[in-house]
Amino acid sequence: MSKLSKFKIYGGKPLHGTIQPQGSKNEAFQVMCAALLTTEPVTIYNVPDILDVHELLILFGILGVKVQKIDQHTYRLHAADVSVDTIDIEALTAHGGKLRASVLMLGPLVARLGKAIIPQPGGDKIGRRRLDTHFIGISRLGATFNYDEHQQVYMVEAKNKLQGDYILLDESSVTGTANIIMAAALAQGKTTIYNAACEPHIQQLCKMLVQMGAHIEGIGSNLLTIYGVETLCGTEHTILPDMLEIGSFIGLAAMTNSHLTIQNAISSDQLLEPALSRFRSLGIKLDITGSDITIPSQSSYEIQQDINTHRILTLADAVWPGLPSDLLSILLVTAIQAKGSVLFHQKMYESRLFFVDNLIEMGAKLVLCDPHRVHVVGLDRSSPLKGIRMTSPDIRAGISLLIAALSAEGKSIIEHANQIDRGYERIEERLKVLGADIERIE
Structure with a gap:
């Protein structure tokens, strides 16, 4: 895998099938x-x-x-x-x-x-x-x-x-x-x-x-x-299955309105629940059978409000068993096509959210309030994202941009694919099996 490789993606296509998560x-x-x-x-x-x-x-x-x-x-x-x-x-x-x-x-x-x-x-x-x-x-x-x-x-x-x-x-x-x-x-x-x-x-x-x-x-x-x-x-x-990759596949299924099953995702310790609960808060259905997680296709998924209030949901990273910081970028991109609003608060790192400029250019309705907070107003699939050329700045932002590109209409190019390769194993090969139109260009 070359340092100069990039991904060419034609998005807007629902995916289908099963995928196995890599080790953590x-x-x-x-x-x-x-x-x-x-x-x-x-x-x-x-x-x-x-x-x-x-x-x-x-x-x-x-x-x-x-x-x-x-x-x-x-x-x-x-x-x-x-x-x-x-x-x-x-x-x-x-x-x-x-x-x-x-x-x-x-x-x-x-x-x-x-x-x-x-x-x-x-x-x-x-x-x-x-x-x-x-x-x-x-x-x-x-x-x-x-x-x-x-x-x-x-x-x-x-x-x-x-x-x-x-x-x-x-x-x-x-x-x-x-x-x-x-x-x-x-x-x-x-x-x-x-x-x-x-x-x-x-x-x-x-x-x-x-x-x-x-x-x-x-x-x-x-x-x-x-x-x-x-x-x-x-x-x-x-080594346990990688919960960050599992979260990435859940977000991918929701954004592309796909029916996916993640096999052998849950260990006997049930350590995934703090992560899974955050996807449920975005309205994403998760069917768990044994160690497998199935994400059914959903034409709409609605962000849950706080009980007995009309306040905007806030998702913030925290030490375990809070929301893992590495999962915040994936949840953020998943919220783009949800129904409702959510505020993301990245407390730990001041440069992690700057990749959202690419999402705005693609047509996402969001505001970077400051280096630590992003307000997302979900599109509820009223309008699709548009493919653009962009650069992967880090592992989790890179996979988030890849999810956005696979849900977008038209062609997207993601430069510096090696950033994604640092944390995701043969990602384009595994996505092709699900029906993704993705190609690595050296």
Whole structure:
């Protein structure tokens, strides 16, 4: 997949069929980095075949991890010979600077080796994305940090074995929580993390670490207690379906008036409900049978008002089990053809909503009130969107623009398709099976 590729889409066609969600992108990064904590092999199933995972695997190779690809979605990671002493820093920064997940190597490397070299992480340009929570938390366990401006890397060292401590997180950072959990798993003594993130992928990371021999209490809550152990063993772990991709397919079905079934979407833990409830609030019907979700075609779907009031519905991102920030852009584009009005409030990132200028040009009836809020007045299918040429600025905005393009009349071009490839596996091939008229142009 070329960095210069783009999508050409002829929209306005209902889709039909079944689709299988990929493994969770955010979970994959955390559980794959957890393999750095042990000298024994770790096998991970349902790994999404996306660009950002490919970059992480390159980073593992730079560190000395033996990566065995069992099949398209299964990897065996063996970090027995991992080292930072002879690391190629130029290669580390070149690849680590492409994705946010590179920072997740910090906790495992410091805990196991006593030192780490971490590049300035990349990822989506959606606003300020602090690293303070990572650094402050792991510093409380005994590590020191220095930033090498020349090589643009963080040099982290723990002269003695990490020591457990009480840590109150200044923000409920998902990756920050994951890093501290992994570091604390091999620290001496007891670590308490308060205001911890408790998203499904954090819960999955904790469950995997327990299988490896870690002692973690409070899984699923914002108060975690970790009793450090001397070593962790290898394990096998299966990644959950990606709820953000599931949400994308729900939005796609609603916008294109399609009948779609998402197979094997719901795990036994029912962790999707906080996301599904927000689509229901837009009036979208969801039929759940076993682990499958069917979205029937709807000629109209109406935004629900607050009970006993006439106030406009407000959807705002929040820490779990609130609305995931990554889902807000998808819900926003889905609301364009709903009946009624809704205010979207993106609290976490100040640059995530700027892509809506493209939606306005396509004919959406919305107002960007400020960098954090968008008021959408649903068209109720009274007029279709029009295809235009646009650029994908980040993963979630990119898939939102793709959904809009598939619902629009005429031709759309989406530049920088690689932004979508970073989080969605072979998306054009899978959509073609549903009847989408989409082509990748290199």
